[in-house]
Every structure is written in structure tokens, then in C-alpha cells.
Amino acid sequence: MRRQRLVAARAAAAVGQKTAPWFSGVEVEMAPPDPILGITEAFKADGSADKLNLGVGAYRTEELAPYVLEVVKKAEAKMLEKGENKEYLPIDGLAAFKKATVELLLGADSPAVKEGRVATIQSLSGTGSLRVAGQFLSRFCSGRTLYISDPTWGNHKAIFTDAGVPWKTYRYFDPETVGLDEEGMMADLKAAPEGSVVLLHGCAHNPTGVDPTKEQWKQICDLCHERQLLPFFDVAYQGFATGSLEEDAFAPRLFVEEGHDVIVCQSYSKNLGLYAERIGALNIVASDKDSAARILSQLKKIARPMYSNPPVHGARIVTEVIGNKDMFDEWKGEMEMMSGRIMTVRGELYDHLTRMAPEKDWSFVKRQIGMFSYTGMTPDQVANMTGKHHIYMTKDGRISLAGLSSSKAEYLAAAMVDSVRNF
Ligand SMILES: Cc1ncc(COP(=O)(O)O)c(C=O)c1O
Incomplete structure (x- = not known):
């Protein structure tokens, strides 16, 4: 390390620089992208109109837009009204x-x-x-x-x-x-x-x-x-x-x-x-x-x-x-709405998969709860989902159904069937 820094200092002096860049003397390797958040970066760089980000667990609307809860907007309006400080x-x-x-x-x-x-x-x-x-x-x-x-x-x-x-x-x-x-x-x-x-x-x-x-x-x-x-x-x-x-x-x-x-x-x-x-x-x-x-x-x-x-x-x-009782009740309603939408797309995905590939038991899609479906897809199948179909998901075969809309469920099912059958 010291020697590396000395060599860098001499090289800098040779081209008239005062000092060598400090970090040229330390070894900082490139870290791999984050297994989950790195997927969003790759998704953003993809120009396909069909692309779908099912990597990160974040709730999206049917239009696949981020969702700010109504009750959160109300709470923020109240906070603004109160004019609380930032101590x-x-x-x-x-x-x-x-x-x-x-x-x-x-x-x-x-x-x-x-x-x-x-x-x-x-x-x-x-x-x-x-x-x-x-x-x-x-x-x-x-x-x-x-x-x-x-x-x-x-x-x-x-x-x-x-x-x-x-x-x-x-x-x-x-x-x-x-x-x-x-x-x-x-x-x-x-x-x-x-x-x-x-x-x-x-x-x-x-x-x-x-x-x-x-x-x-x-x-x-x-x-x-x-x-x-x-x-x-x-x-x-x-x-x-x-x-x-x-x-x-x-x-x-x-x-x-x-x-x-x-x-x-x-x-x-x-x-x-x-x-x-x-x-x-x-x-x-x-x-x-x-x-x-x-x-x-x-x-x-x-x-x-x-x-x-x-x-x-x-x-x-x-x-x-x-x-606040009213806001609390409204929150519960919005949570039911969000979890309900996810359950609906689960059902739709299951229906498409069963129609397209009836030879396979897809019931796990409906049984699993929460935001995700753990599909059991292999790394090669996942690579096909992303490489060919522009569907971004974690390498362990997990898809976030919170990022799926009813209108995209058929597209996702077709990509899954293609990947499962051919890889
Ligand atoms: C199991 C589990 N724990 C913790 C977290 C932490 O999320 P955050 O740091 O955004 O609250 C997540 C987010 O995906 C999660 O799935």
C-alpha cells in the first residue's frame, strides 16, 4: 500500500501535479449491485415499453404508479396547520x-x-x-x-x-x-x-x-x-x-x-x-x-x-x-384496499397460469400471503424473465405482486410459462 502510494506520488510529480490523488493509494474494489435495490437501477436503464419491476417490495397502483395514502396526506396537512418545529x-x-x-x-x-x-x-x-x-x-x-x-x-x-x-x-x-x-x-x-x-x-x-x-x-x-x-x-x-x-x-x-x-x-x-x-x-x-x-x-x-x-x-x-379515530379507521380501509388489490392480482395471475400451463400446479400463487410470490424459478429461468421479457425480479425467484397490475398479469403469466417450459 505504501509503495503503491509512493509510485503514484512519483507519477504525479512527473506530470507536474502537487500530490497524487489520495484514493489512488487505497484499494477500493467495486461492490456488486444490491440484490434488491440494484434491480431497480437495471429496470430504469431498460428502454422496453413492456418492462415490469417486480423486484422491490413497494406498493403500486393499477397504473403502476407509487401510491401516497390519502390518510398520510391528511396527516401531513394537519401537521402543516400546526406548524411544528424541526428541533x-x-x-x-x-x-x-x-x-x-x-x-x-x-x-x-x-x-x-x-x-x-x-x-x-x-x-x-x-x-x-x-x-x-x-x-x-x-x-x-x-x-x-x-x-x-x-x-x-x-x-x-x-x-x-x-x-x-x-x-x-x-x-x-x-x-x-x-x-x-x-x-x-x-x-x-x-x-x-x-x-x-x-x-x-x-x-x-x-x-x-x-x-x-x-x-x-x-x-x-x-x-x-x-x-x-x-x-x-x-x-x-x-x-x-x-x-x-x-x-x-x-x-x-x-x-x-x-x-x-x-x-x-x-x-x-x-x-x-x-x-x-x-x-x-x-x-x-x-x-x-x-x-x-x-x-x-x-x-x-x-x-x-x-x-x-x-x-x-x-x-x-x-x-x-x-x-385520531377517523384517520385510524381510514388507514385500516386503505390497508384493506392495498392488500385486497394484491389478492386480486394473485387470483388473476393464477387464472392465467392455469389456463396457459394446466399441467403444472400453480395453487401456491394463491396460497402465499403478503406482497410476494416465491415462484421456485431457477436462476436461468429468472435470467430469461429479465433478458427476454424485461421482467425484473430477485434472483431467488421472488416476484412482488404489489408491482403488478391486472392489465399486466397475462403478460407476466406468459413470460413465466415460457421460462418454466424452456429452461
Ligand atoms: C422482512 C423485512 N424486514 C424488514 C424490511 C425493512 O424495510 P424498511 O427498512 O424499508 O422498513 C423489509 C423490507 O422489504 C422486509 O421485507
Whole structure:
């Protein structure tokens, strides 16, 4: 490295430059594009009129345009009227937001909330919450392994690797049944060392769209007791999976009711369409108020040198919407509308696929829930989808149905059938 810099300095002197460019002396390799957000970059560069971006999980209208919820516009208008300032928030965020978000997650009557046993910190959406949680685990629970489902959301492994949390995977998906690999999951979690941490998707598992049933959740909950595993929920789709905020919070609520200490990360990217506001929260449910207070103090200590304090705008939107009965009801209606549109295009895609290729069982398309369909397509099939049909999707065969319209469902089905039959 020093020699490289010396050579560069001499070369610069030879052409009359004062110093060599500093970065010519350090090796910075080109990083690969992000597996999910990189797809949007490639999509933008594609000139085809047929192109379809099913890579990123972002809700689109039937016209495939981004959607700002009506209730968000109303909340913003109210905020403007109030003329609130832009002072720094406390490190752990807006107090009213913290109260609203934990109550939305666990229910206002939750004993854990009432007893002050939940340490909540407003964070930079789901990703930022997971990162702070990761930092907390690596600082205070070192030596504990985090178990992550195989497959999982594309960013999980990078988040926990960067946070210095050792992780392993547990079996989750059975390609034969295109459903939950219950036996594999339970066996892997049983084999995990006592005291490990297990990352669970609260609802609408990404990328598979396969969730445990309520009965299976109860078994996982019992197993966590038996093996003393710490349940760590990633809740990125509350209200978006089924259209009901309560239904989609079933699993984390069950684990808290059953007496577990629990970590839960929340995101308002999808359910309120606040993707770019970066608003979410990290909640750590402890067994008593004193532990929660100590945990919160350490979460603040982690956040302060990382980003100091969180942004205020999204927090105020969420607080307005949850705190106003009319707006809250309107939000529920819009969530039902969004999840309903996704269910409709699921049905349409299934109908086209079944008509075009009746020899194959496509029922998984209708069974999976949430934004995505995990198609089981191979990398070669995915390459054909993009190369020939200009359909952009993640390499693991996941398509975001939130980016599909009824009018494009037939085009997508034809491309899928072509890819599955020929590759
Ligand atoms: C499972 C899961 N967790 C977390 C996130 C984080 O999203 P955000 O950081 O936008 O809240 C996502 C987004 O796609 C996700 O699917």
C-alpha cells in the first residue's frame, strides 16, 4: 500500500501535479449491485415499453404508479396547520410515537405495555431497527448465535454480519409442498444451543409468503421456552398481510402473552407507504420495568454515535394517524384496499397460469400471503424473465405482486410459462 502510494506520488510529480490523488493509494474494489435495490437501477436503464419491476417490495397502483395514502396526506396537512418545529428529537424518538407504536404492536391493554416492561426506541424504519437490535445483541449477548430462516429477506444476513452477530440458518421452506418445512424448522431450532436467538418474520414471510399457522406458532412458542431461545420478530408488514392489524400481530402478541422476553422490529414502510421517511421502531420486551429501563439506556447509547437521533416527519405522521379515530379507521380501509388489490392480482395471475400451463400446479400463487410470490424459478429461468421479457425480479425467484397490475398479469403469466417450459 505504501509503495503503491509512493509510485503514484512519483507519477504525479512527473506530470507536474502537487500530490497524487489520495484514493489512488487505497484499494477500493467495486461492490456488486444490491440484490434488491440494484434491480431497480437495471429496470430504469431498460428502454422496453413492456418492462415490469417486480423486484422491490413497494406498493403500486393499477397504473403502476407509487401510491401516497390519502390518510398520510391528511396527516401531513394537519401537521402543516400546526406548524411544528424541526428541533432535534430525543435519542429514542418522539414520545407520542413510541407510545402509539408499541400499543399498535402489542395492544393498548397489553400488560407488558401497562407495566412499562417494553423498551422502545424509534429507529430508521425496519432496517435501522434491525441494525440497532443487532448491535445490542453483539454488545450484550456475545457468543449467542442468531438463527435466521432459509430463505429470508435479502438484507438480514448483511445487517447481522455488519453488526457482528454470528448467525446460522434454520430450514423454513419446503419446495416440494411450496409450504412450511415444519419438521425441518422444529428440528433445527431444537438442535440450536440453549440461549440462542431466533429471528422470526411476524407475518407475510419474505420472500416465501408462507407463514406458520396459529397452531404452529404455538408450537414454536413452546419450543422457545423449552430451549430457552430468545424470539426476535421482524414485523415489516403489520396490516398488510391480511388487511388486519390485529391478525398480523398474532405471533408477537402470543409470545409476549406466553411470558417470553422478546425483541420486535417494526416498519411503517409498507403499511403506511412511508418508504422514504424511514420510520419504524425497535421494541424489547423484558420481564420487569427495571430491566426495560436499563435496556433502553443502552439502546440510546448505541443510537447516539450511529445517527444521533431519528427524523421527526414520519414519526409525526404515524402518531397523527394512530391517534385520531377517523384517520385510524381510514388507514385500516386503505390497508384493506392495498392488500385486497394484491389478492386480486394473485387470483388473476393464477387464472392465467392455469389456463396457459394446466399441467403444472400453480395453487401456491394463491396460497402465499403478503406482497410476494416465491415462484421456485431457477436462476436461468429468472435470467430469461429479465433478458427476454424485461421482467425484473430477485434472483431467488421472488416476484412482488404489489408491482403488478391486472392489465399486466397475462403478460407476466406468459413470460413465466415460457421460462418454466424452456429452461
Ligand atoms: C422482512 C423485512 N424486514 C424488514 C424490511 C425493512 O424495510 P424498511 O427498512 O424499508 O422498513 C423489509 C423490507 O422489504 C422486509 O421485507
